[in-house]
Amino acid sequence: xxxVDRLKKMVITEKKPVLNDISFQMERGEMIGxxxxxxxxxxxxxxxxxxxxxxxxxxxxxxGEDVLKQSGGKRxxxxxxxxxxxxxxxxxxxxxxxxxxxxxxxQTPLWRMVTGMVRSDDxxxxxxxxxxxxxxxxxxxxxxxxxxxxxxxxAIARAxxxxxxxxLADEPVMGLDPKxxxxxxxxLRTLCDEEGLTVVAVIPLELAEKYCTRIIxxxxxxxxxxVTGRRLTHGEKNRL
Ligand SMILES: Nc1ncnc2c1ncn2[C@@H]1O[C@H](COP(=O)(O)OP(=O)(O)OP(=O)(O)O)[C@@H](O)[C@H]1O
Numbered sequence: 077x078x079x080v081d082r083l084k085k086m087v088i089t090e091k092k093p094v095l096n097d098i099s100f101q102m103e104r105g106e107m108i109g110x111x112x113x114x115x116x117x118x119x120x121x122x123x124x125x126x127x128x129x130x131x132x133x134x135x136x137x138x139x140g141e142d143v144l145k146q147s148g149g150k151r152x153x154x155x156x157x158x159x160x161x162x163x164x165x166x167x168x169x170x171x172x173x174x175x176x177x178x179x180x181x182x183q184t185p186l187w188r189m190v191t192g193m194v195r196s197d198d199x200x201x202x203x204x205x206x207x208x209x210x211x212x213x214x215x216x217x218x219x220x221x222x223x224x225x226x227x228x229x230x231a232i233a234r235a236x237x238x239x240x241x242x243x244l245a246d247e248p249v250m251g252l253d254p255k256x257x258x259x260x261x262x263x264l265r266t267l268c269d270e271e272g273l274t275v276v277a278v279i280p281l282e283l284a285e286k287y288c289t290r291i292i293x294x295x296x297x298x299x300x301x302x303v304t305g306r307r308l309t310h311g312e313k314n315r316l
Contacts, residue, residue: 078274079100080135083098083121083136084096093297095117095120095124098121098299107274109281109290116294122159125157125276126153126159157241158234159245160235162247166219166230173216176234177237209233242275245278247278258283285306295315
């Protein structure tokens with residue numbers, strides 16, 4: 077279980093904390109939609125969870141251990157959790173498959189990386205994951221030739237092949253056409269339901285209502301809404 081306990085986050089330009097007293101828990105298999113007005117701190121919260129932003133207060137407990145105090149705790153989160161940016165960083169000249177396999181390089185000897193030789197079980201694992209994400213016919217295409225939604229799904233495949241059990245995604249469907257956006261979110265939801273993946277994604281409210289198991293809304297530096305995935309009431313929307 078993952079527990080955020082009274083997280084505080086400051087930025088140099090503001091006197092007051094941008095995030096103050098943020099507390100919530102995440103269970104395995106949850107897909108959390110993070111919503112809130114522009115500037116409410118969604119990206120900063122995601123960055124704190126991904127250990128890419130410094131915490132200015134609070135505790136971050138994973139299975140009871142405070143990651144902020146544990147030696148190597150931050151590195152472990154950075155290595156084991158996936159942080160998906162809006163425009164996934166893929167090598168455009170390499171195939172989708174090679175980009176997915178990069179996720180396994182941390183366990184791959186240097187000579188294999190240099191020669192590009194891949195173990196057959198790594199190859200099979202990557203192909204299985206690509207197939208699960210509906211991109212088998214694109215596996216040998218260069219990443220630069222894929223659509224935005226396909227690139228997002230390749231980034232998800234890479235995260236899964238790398239063994240990530242938590243995916244933090246900052247606006248993963250921004251700029252995608254509606255069908256591709258729904259495809260990416262349906263893929264993530266299925267992985268949560270069937271594989272126990274945990275996802276926190278900054279996405280538009282109407283998509284969070286449709287695909288997420290839970291919706292967390294930020295306002296005024298605090299959690300203003302924390303409900304199971306469903307249509308928000310007028311009252312809840314007004315709090316954001
Ligand atoms: N590196 C930084 N230095 C100074 N201020 C920052 C920095 N990063 C974020 N902020 C400020 O913190 C606040 C929250 O930013 P954040 O990017 O988390 O908002 P957001 O909810 O993701 O917004 P948006 O929906 O527009 O992307 C904003 O007021 C922003 O200007």
